[in-house]
Amino acid sequence: MNWKSCLTFVVSFLFETTVPSETQLAILGQHIVLDCSFPVDKQWDRTRCQIEWKLDKVVVHSFYYGQDHLNDQNSHYVNRTSLYHSDIQKGNASLRLEHATLGDEGNYTCTVHTEMGPKRTSVSLKLAAFYAEPRLKFSTSACGVELLLTTKGYPRPSVQWLTVSGEDVGDDTVTHLSQDTQGLYTVSSTVSLQGAVNKTLTFILKNEALGQEIRRNITLLSGNSVDVSPGVYQERWWFVITVLAVMLKYLKLNKLYRTHL
Template sequence: MLSSLLLLWILLRCADSFSVRVPPGPVVVVRGATALLPCEFEPDLNISQLVVTWQRGEDARVVHSFYYQRDQLERQDSDYKGRTKLNYSELPKGNASLSITNFGLKDAGKYLCTVSNTKGTGKGELQLVYAAVYSEPRLSIHLKSSAVMVQYEMEGYPRPEILWLGSGNQNLTDHQEVSSASDGGLYYLKSYVTQNSAVNLTFTLKNPTAHQELQRHVIFSYDENIQNSSTSVVVLSVLCVILLCSTVLLLWLYCKQR
């Protein structure tokens, strides 16, 4: 009786000491990269009874399963077909980390790693965060009748921090349009400012999730009197044409009277 209680106590202590360890904070993965989901457990060199299951934390979809010393992918969710992999040589060392290729927006979220072997059973949950580096901003300058509009367009994820500064470091941030994320997992951003005189601007974009910061300077000057000069030229040309026509008409009338 005493030996049975001792054995039970030992088993309970072993079960209590068994742990599955995953990163405590979010793991950021860039669009298109291979995501590595770390998961460590109390190792057992004999993996004949090892069971590893990766699932989505939100809806328990099966991402990857391993037991009977091989992958068991019959119940794997279709979104992960051909994209997941365990490092088999690391399993006896207590490493059940999973890799997911071609990471996209729909892959972001919670993942649950459940491990069971002769030493016990445990689970750990981690968070994957999706990010996409913003493309090189495309500059366009639009001249209007009384102003100049400077605009940048780019794609990335998530919504960035935008700042426009004038030559005196005054904040000119005004208009920006951000469309919904596309199927490719990107936001389309259009940001612009309007100036009534010569342009001397600094554009800054920050994407903290992807550890990205872009800064571009725009200097553009134009002659504000061009429009008035052009108008004067047009008016003068019209007057010359009218004068010429009047002269011809007078000559024709004179000749006709003669």
């Protein structure tokens, strides 16, 4: 092996694409930038650089001969992707994806081909959506009271009902999760309490992906029996609902909403 071939081998060996090692998180409906960079030198030629992004085998975005070529782009990504053209000469091959949907989740491959050869690296993307403020419905009877809290978000959350002392009231609760056509989870959590009740319960929902926590303290006070019809008596109920905390870990959001200029 002569010195020229050795030099070519070393240069090729040093050429690598770089992407974040951790899974990237996007908020449903917002944009996300998938970072990818590569080394350039003074001899770098923009017209000879090729950049391609794929989700598995699906073409997301293609760039070569100094411009975008989107004829082979999958229809799911039309008018939603872009590169930072002015920064490509600086080694920036990052992809900006607009209006993120749950269908965008998966492993993306960034392939950069220059005079030093092709290099590809993969980065994983996950989606999340904040859970909305829960809606409360309740019904009472001579036997007791039933509370129902519903909300929607993504991904699958954890749900708990606790007493003031921190005891789980799971035996009296039923939580049902279903997914709509978009893939969002609808959470319906019911707690049923028998007889006259004077207590405070805490509903807790956690969306670990976004560091979101929703807490609601619900105080139930049953009063004296009230005659609502001849021969029929029903407990009078008062409900005091307190929202203690809704969203936490705002520092994580700063990273999610950062923009590349």
